Amino acid sequence: MTVKEITRKVLLLDLLKGLAVTFRNQNPKEIYTEQYPLQRPRVAERYRGAPRLGVNPDTNETLCISCDLCALACPEHLIVVTSERNPATRRKELTTFTYDLSRCMFCGLCEDACPTDCLELTQDFELASYSREGMIWDRQTLERGPQPTKYER
């Protein structure tokens, strides 16, 4: 052992160095913890979360034209679209739209396939549910968006 190493050992310089590190870390500015329900995390711009069916903001009519392209694009076949032909206008009108989130891998292919930009994967990330049935979203839920419990008084 060299003299330098011996002095390090006798004067406990390594221990003091460690103590200095923990002492400096006490600065509250360094704290990285986020107080989740009150402080919302900032989600990445291209994050793909809860699916949503867009509606026309003026008329409150769905933008979906029941083309079924999203259901065809889905690798998991978890989208089921049913429609009815309106005899008056000769157009297909959406009746139900189910989206099984429990099997979804958020690949976003349905979003890409949609010709009217109706179906989109939003940045909502609170998808927890108390039951498996709750993970299968119907048309209403998809149009309204997820409504997680607000932990506020």
Place this chain on the structure above:
Amino acid sequence: MQSFLSYLNSKLTPGEAGNFAWATIYILLIFTGISVAVIAMNWLERKILAHMQVRLGPMRVGPHGLLQPIADALKLLIKEDIMPAEADRVVFWLAPVIVVITAFTVFIVVPFGPTHAVTDMNIGVLFMLGVSSLGVLGIIMAGWASNSHYPLMGALRSSSQMVSYEIAMGLAVVSAILMTTLTPDGVGTLSMIKIVQAQDQQQTWFLFRMFPFGFLAFFIFAVAMVAETNRAPFDLPEAESELVAGFHTEYSGFRWSLFFLAEYAAMLAVSAIAVTLWLGGWMRPFPHWLAGDGWDAFFSFFPAATFFLLALIAFFGTVRMPKHPAFRIQKAGLGAFALVLGGIGIVLLIPAVKDRIQDIYWFVAKVSVFQYAYIWYRGTFPRYRFDQLMKLGWKVMIPMGVAVLIVMAAAPAFNFVW
């Protein structure tokens, strides 16, 4: 009644004055004081450790988690008190009682001031060391009575560790006591109060006496005291990763909280010994170098100033609270807490109180430095391996203690004192 009031003018501890009423009051005050200190330590430990690890720590129960220790205490009281079926029921019941009693009995001789101790024994230091090492008995009893492997292992580790570090601790204490003989009359003392008075007479803390030997003795004590109280980095008896929780694995609810209380009370007790022996006990900083009425008045404002500072920090806490309706109650609570702290500060400015609180304040301040160091060590150092711990105790601390003791004993004999 007459003796009750006349005691206030005597310059004696209640034990010496034989005043039973005041002794009871002192005991109750010390008991509540230690309980409050343990609650505060619990919160501070979690907060400081969290900050050292770049976390927030308790934030939910009360403003900045201030009520967390109280919530935990309530939880522990309500919790089911489980006793293992195969346990030795009497010993299992007795173990936490012994640990708590020894941890609290020690405080009888702790000198918070020249008159602020329950009693002043002429064997004060011996009493403290003796009673506090009885705590090992309780720990072994807990480990044995649980009739389970982890507690037994923990208890054995704990006893071997405490017994081996007791020697180094004893050597360090003896060399400090030898320094009390360096007064002109050459008479040493074991009384806790007289030890501090000896430091006052020699106009220095024993930490700086015969430098570096006084400091070395203090260093040995400071290491041994961490090992004695089973705290990190010497917390092998309760090493979570190896022994679940060591000797108190089978304990739950109130009994477990008694062990917790005893651990923190023991930490306070050994820190009190260290402060008394080496850091000048209740003396304010530089009582001789910065002597005079002006400096006395200056230092007498410290207790009130501390509480005002704490109140200010709490007040800033209310200002910095998030503007969210969920925080309204917490904000009001923290504001009230700040007001209470400020109120205590104002009470401490009353001249009668100010004069009496001085020595207690400086003693508590010095002890709290040690408490912070305990938390700091826990946040910094990894746990020792058991053979390394024994090696450190027997091959480093004890020889060093013997060497310091020899120098301390021999140097005055050759009139070689500095």
